[in-house]
Amino acid sequence: MTVATRGREHCDRVPFCNDHTDRLPALAAGPLAKNVKVIVATGTTTIQAAKDATKTTPIVIASGADPVEMGFAQSLARPGGNITGLSILGSDMIQKRLELLRQAVPQAKGVAFLLQGANPGNPVFVRAINNAAPSLGQRIHVVDVRNASELQDASSGMVRAKADALVVIEDPVFVTNATRIADLALHHRFPTILGNRLYVMAGGLMGCAPRSSPPR
Numbered sequence: 513m514t515v516a517t518r519g520r521e522h523c524d525r526v527p528f529c530n531d532h533t534d535r536l537p538a539l540a541a542g543p544l545a546k547n548v549k550v551i552v553a554t555g556t557t558t559i560q561a562a563k564d565a566t567k568t569t570p571i572v573i574a575s576g577a578d579p580v581e582m583g584f585a586q587s588l589a590r591p592g593g594n595i596t597g598l599s600i601l602g603s604d605m606i607q608k609r610l611e612l613l614r615q616a617v618p619q620a621k622g623v624a625f626l627l628q629g630a631n632p633g634n635p636v637f638v639r640a641i642n643n644a645a646p647s648l649g650q651r652i653h654v655v656d657v658r659n660a661s662e663l664q665d666a667s668s669g670m671v672r673a674k675a676d677a678l679v680v681i682e683d684p685v686f687v688t689n690a691t692r693i694a695d696l697a698l699h700h701r702f703p704t705i706l707g708n709r710l711y712v713m714a715g716g717l718m719g720c721a722p723r724s725s726p727p728r
Contacts, residue, residue: 534630536561544569552597555684556633559584563595573597575682577633578604606637606679607644609705609720613677614648616718617703620676622651624702626666626693628683629656637681660689667696675702680716682707690714 540561543551551566553559554574562571563584571594573579579599585591588599613620625641627634638654645652653673655666670678678697680686686693687710694715697704704716712719 537564540565555631555682556582557628557631558684559595560632566594568594571595571597573599575599577636581636582633604640605707605720605722606640606681607648609679610644610648610650612718612720613679613703613705614650616705617677620703621649622653622673622675622677624653624655624670624673624675624678626678626680626686627654627656628681628685629658631681631683659685660692663689663692663696667700667702670702671700678702678704680704680706680711682721686711690716 536558540551540558544566548569550570550572551562552572552574553562554576556577559571559573559576560582573584573595574597576582576584576597576599579585579591579595579597580587584595585593610623613623623645625637627637631637634656641652641654653670653675655669657663657666680693690706690711691714693706694704694711697717698715704711704718706712706716706719708719708721710719
């Protein structure tokens with residue numbers, strides 16, 4: 513979460529919650545006590561915490577789930593309220609990731625989905641998963657974790673569920689633990705598709721996400 517206190521003159525970065533999402537309300541309230549002018553938030557969990565903390569200070573979404581489905585905006589054309597910004601429309605990406613996974617690993621019939629348990633966008637993601645997987649002939653296993661300490665047990669649960677591949681749904685908690693997730697996937701021989709190149713650089717098989725900058 514980034515906050516601007518005097519227009520372009522000053523900008524403070526608020527650290528993320530270090531896997532403890534229950535700290536987010538306090539992290540959001542802290543800058544507001546300093547009369548910040550703008551809050552820039554990334555990730556649906558963080559956006560929700562900022563929304564709950566203020567109805568007046570402008571909030572700019574750097575990246576997050578569909579703002580209309582999440583109740584952050586009235587519509588894409590006219591957001592209303594104090595929230596605007598960008599969305600990756602992650603639920604729309606789920607089917608594309610499953611299609612790419614099927615092309616890369618056609619023998620993978622059981623697909624595990626890793627979600628961050630406190631993410632308020634999870635119902636949207638699960639609905640998209642349930643809509644997409646059957647049409648592709650894939651059996652799904654949804655696993656949610658709240659912090660890095662649960663990743664080991666989660667990966668073991670995927671093995672017991674006979675998962676053949678892994679899809680990771682974006683969340684700041686997972687970004688900070690990208691290497692650990694990739695290592696566990698490699699250990700269990702899960703081909704993995706993830707949200708962006710950070711996961712691939714950490715060791716994931718491939719990523720699929722909207723382009724955020726021009727190709728180089």
